[in-house]
Amino acid sequence: MSKSNFTRRGLIRTGAASGAALAMPSIFTGAAWSAAHSGYTNAPQGDTVTLGFNVPQSGPYADEGMDELRAFELAVEHLNGEGDGGCLATFSSKVLDGTGILGKKVAYVTGDTQTKSDAARASAKSMIEKDGAIMISGGSSSGVAVAVQGLCQEAGIIFMAGLTHSNDTTGKDKKANGFRHFFNAYMSGAALAPVLDKAYGADRKAYHLTADYTWGWTQQESIQAATEAIGWETVNNVLTPLASTDFSSYIAPVLNSGADVLVLNHYGGNMVNSLTQAVQFGLRDKQVNGKDFQIVVPLYSELMAKGAGANIKGVFGSTNWSWKLQDEGTQAFVRSFGTKYGFPPSNAAQTCYAQTLLYADAAARAGSFNPCAIVEALEGYEFDGLGNGPTLYRAEDHQCFKDVLVMQGKENPDNEYDALEIVEITPRAQVEYAPDHPMFAGGSLGECNPGA
Template sequence: MSRSSRRHILKAGGAMAVLGFPAIVRAQAKEIVILGLWDQTGAFADVGPINDRGMRMALEERGMMILGRPVKYITRDGATQAGTSTRRVEEAVDGDGAKFVVGPWSSGVALAVSEVAKRKKVVHLFSGGTEDISGARCHRYSFQWAASPYTAAKTVVDSFMEANPKAKRWHLLVADYAFGWSVEKYIKEVGKAHGLEFVGADRHPLGEREFSNYVQKAAANRPDAVAMINFGGDAVSGAREMFNFGLTPKVPLIMTWSSGVEELVQLSPEIRQNVWVGSNFYYTADTPGAKAFVKNYQAKFGNPPGYAPSAAYSMTRLLLAGFDKAGSAEVQDVVKALEGIEINDIVGPMRMDAATHQNIRPYFFMRCKQKGAMKHETDFADIISTGDAPLPKEYAACKDIGGF
């Protein structure tokens, strides 16, 4: 290479440095980077891709723009593991400039991610069954979209007892981790007012596939109703075994905290007989937001959305509403805007409690339909009630949300 051509290259490089790099820096500064932490591997590998669908739909509704600035949506696989998830979030914050995190799907993992959000001072939205994010481990940066375990337990117990006032002997089957313990505690608490007797409460490991032993034990207790507080594959396996052992449809089965469509589609109509379902979302919700979302989702993917894509969709819309209210993409401005924000979304009216960062919102309770009553393949259940009773102050573990 000649000396002159080398000089040309150096000149061109210099010009790039002066003109090009600042342009890139400006473009990066304008972009708002939002991370969707959705599992593609591990126990919730089947959920991550549909979480992603919901989040993407919410961003695309806005043309991938907010406050006149482009949104850069990045996703990372948390592998349903605390170690991997926290590492991926830190990488996205430090390397990609992400200041807003939505996800993951597991309560246990989300508690670890919430700690990263606090340390890195980034906004974190989560939907799940642990009460700790808006309870004992609350802080300014994390927000809980799902109903409080208390709201869920109260809706389920009150609604079920109204329909089955004589079913006072309950057997509980509980997933042995943060989410299961939280909901179990409130089922027992709310049950006192109805005079419920808990004839058994067995805890099973996450990912259990051999439910025959638990079901046999439940049958031996001769309960009036069995309530499961588990999720996903565990709930599907449990419900199937209840039917195989002849407990359902004789004894009603309550799936307390269900993903709705994603679980029900895995059970045949015979297994769904006399099954009662509590969920954070069901696609026949009579709200304008739900109708539009369900129509678009079905047009795009062919099947109705369950809890997973709906939560991701609504959490993202909540975050975007926070940007709108703040008129800013600065983390602290968005946090302040989200505190106390009220929006009418797919589940109905929602209000983010400023003191605890717990979403006050309706929880749904459904009864599965008989095979003959189903109008189409995914006509699984009727919504029979909703409830939004907030966690009473005496139970609130979030005494001080703290500062920035």
């Protein structure tokens, strides 16, 4: 026998609530509001909206992850009207006014990717399912970014990638719910090649050491294509295991191979060790084919440059952004970050800060947190004032197109944050490519997924 909980007092309460709801102005109950604020995963309830920042807080890229986290926290502060506002004043879009996003105060949760795809997916899943995060951002590894982007696509969540440089993130693994502000391996090659041509000439023989995973492969393919286009010859490409710490047996045969340039398609600890060991082998003191032997590191990170110390002097590479840029967006961000933390931000931090503001801005312009509305607002969006100059979020692959920086290890740095100097700001037109470029072929964005 069942027992009913229906009481006279309850009936009165329910009736009163229904009556009040029916009596409300139509603006609050209208179809437009309902459509915009329901029917998608983690539609914000109450007066806050939660963002999820998924960065490596442990593991080999923890320092980089911490710098990203600092930038996220700063972005949230600025969105909520705290601090000096940073780039809100310089951003070309003026819809963000320091009152949160769509009137909701911004809250955030963090996850630890450990720079492992499975751990990154687990922490992203937890932030989505338990914490109600409506957007996930973060990075430091392309393997992780691709894995988390796939998860967000399935869950109906927007993924604003942090540091991820593999062509695949917006190439064969691109997703409609994923967006990348950071540059990619193709752009590094396109920016570096003319500088290398000018500095070292067109008659060069290159030997590549390449990290054996998605980023390394696409980086090597890109820089090889770019340098061969200026007349360089590729002597050899040796894949090195990601877990390697001692590269001596890979470096030792280089001088005897006929190559006069060593290209290190390595990142993070791999780059620090391989560059240090190449210098120890005296490669940069040698002459081969009548020319000074040279080393090139296509992707630089300020934090890794610190790790390589004096070995990085004179070595060319590329970055997405530098705190040394003089535009007002950069100045505003560096001032906010430097005042709060006491040192200049890395380019990983800058991309995370920009991505958070771009998400907030897209939601504000769309008038909704619905992922499909966000996608629509970001696709083909042109903006400026965040530190990279005029930038386009291309609709076809959700890749940002902007100027790319060619950097060189500084001969006499003033301090540990001064290891790199800008040698050229490569204009956006020089690093652009067609959406169906062969290096990015094989995937499709698919449809945006709003989730629940």
